Amino acid sequence: MGFLDETVITVISGAGGNGCVSFRREKYIPKGGPDGGDGGNGGSIIVRGTKRLHSLINYSSKKLLKAQNGSPGRGKNQSGKNGSDLILDLPLGTLIQELATGRVLADLIHDDEQIALVSGGKGGKGNQHFATSTNRVPRFAQPGSPGQEIRLKLSLKFLADIGLIGLPNTGKSTLLSRLSMARPKVGSYPFTTLIPNLGVMTLEDERSVVIADIPGLIRGAGHGRGLGHRFLRHIERTGLLLHLLDITYRPERDLLEDYKILRNEMEEYNPALMNKPELVLINKMDLYAPGLRDVNELESEFEKIGVTCLTISAITGEGLDKLRRAIFDLVRLKIPPTTNMSGEPID
Ligand SMILES: Nc1nc2c(ncn2[C@@H]2O[C@H](COP(=O)(O)OP(=O)(O)OP(=O)(O)O)[C@@H](O)[C@H]2O)c(=O)[nH]1
Ligand SMILES: [Mg+2]
Structure with missing residues (x-):
């Protein structure tokens, strides 16, 4: 399954159907009055957030998306059918902007939330509406108004x-x-993860939180080098960052240095990321051996700069109970009882 988190699409709402010019024709009534029906309205473009999708991949190649046109009016005062709306299902967290101006049209946060983006053209009025005392045989009707075309940036x-x-x-x-x-x-x-992954973690009190795993960041990521910068956007809306360090990673380099490199990347990308609560996790403790960085020393250095760190092993599970507890303590205040932190109801 592919992944796409930014794309441009063109949408066109449906045109209104034309009003109809028609006159009653019945036996024995040679000159019937106007009976042209109205055109139907064109379909609108509607966006809908859904928690079932996690990528914009469905919109990669569909460059032009069109709602249905309204049908023209017909004789005997029959109105044309309204065109069907086009509903675009998008993953939660999709921001929709008008490409030309950058204007934000929608930001889909809640499951099943629908927002009408572009309304369809109005149907034209049939000639029945245009009869007057001086013109009883109006030979014109109103045309339907055209659909609107708009280029949308989805992120x-x-x-x-x-x-x-x-x-x-x-x-x-x-x-x-x-x-x-x-x-x-x-x-x-390195770079095993090429696209972000999401997982749901259940807290002690049965509430759930969504965790995003993004590809590893390297120096220069904030400036667009490496893979990571494209994916930093996916942590912009998180309430807590878990920053992993590898105790065995390049022993010649200081872990505090690794930590700072990554923080710099984040700051270059978006300084607001620096203010998020975070926990530093010193991972792979099962591989700890003499000669590696002294962990107590490291912990107190982090303490000096006001950072809480925990030692864990994601493989053996060492330290993970403590981590779950710390996550629980950090996030529970932010979550109302029946929803997770995104405000999304728990299933
Ligand atoms: N011994 C040990 N190995 C670990 C531990 N955690 C991860 N590993 C190993 O480290 C390697 C990298 O793990 P990943 O989970 O793919 O690392 P990542 O940070 O997601 O890597 P990228 O996606 O490339 O950024 C794998 O071989 C894991 O088995 C640990 O606690 N102990
Ligand atoms: Mg990975």
Whole structure:
């Protein structure tokens, strides 16, 4: 299954049907009055948020999407049928902008939420409406108004509660699979994850939170180098970041340094990301061996800069109970009893 989180589509609402010019023709009534019906209205373009979709891939190639035209009016005062609306199902977290101006038309947050973007053209009035005392045989009717065409930019920003970030190969996807039912691809090489994954984690009190796992970030990601920058958007709406560090990762480089590199990337991309609550997770503790960075020392260095860190092993599960508890404490205040942090009702 492919993934797409930004695309441009063109939509056209339906044209209104033309009003009809017609005159009554009945036996023994040679000069019947006007009986041309009205044209039907054109269909509108409607967007609808759905939690069943997590990608814009359905909209990659469909460049032109059109609602149905209204049918023309007919004789005997029959109105034309209204054209059907075109409903575009989009993943939650999709922002819809007019391409030309950047104006935000919709931001789909809730499941099943529908927003009418472009209304269809009005149907024209039939000639029955145009008879007057001086003109009893109006030979004209109103044409339907045309549909409107508009180019839309769709950008998806996941509505996840928690974002997993870290350099490549630090164990983000492994941790996601530990905390949720998601089974993302895990590999012993950097850039295993090429597209973001979502998983749902159940908290102690049965409430659920959505976790986003994004591809690993490298230096320069914030400036568009590497893979990661494209995916930083998916953590913009999270309420908590889990920042993974690999205790075995390049022993010659300091973990505090890795931490700062990644924070710089985030800041370059969007300084607002710096203010999100975060936990640093020192992962792969099962591989801890003499010669690696002294963990107590590391913890106190993080403490000095005001950062809470936990030691874990996403493989053996060491430290994960403590992590679940910490997540629970950090997010429970933000979640109303019957919804998760995105305001989405729990199934
Ligand atoms: N021993 C050990 N290995 C781990 C642990 N967590 C992850 N790994 C291994 O580290 C490698 C990378 O794990 P991933 O979960 O794919 O890492 P990632 O951060 O998602 O990597 P990218 O998607 O490339 O950014 C895999 O071989 C995992 O099995 C851990 O706690 N202990
Ligand atoms: Mg991964």
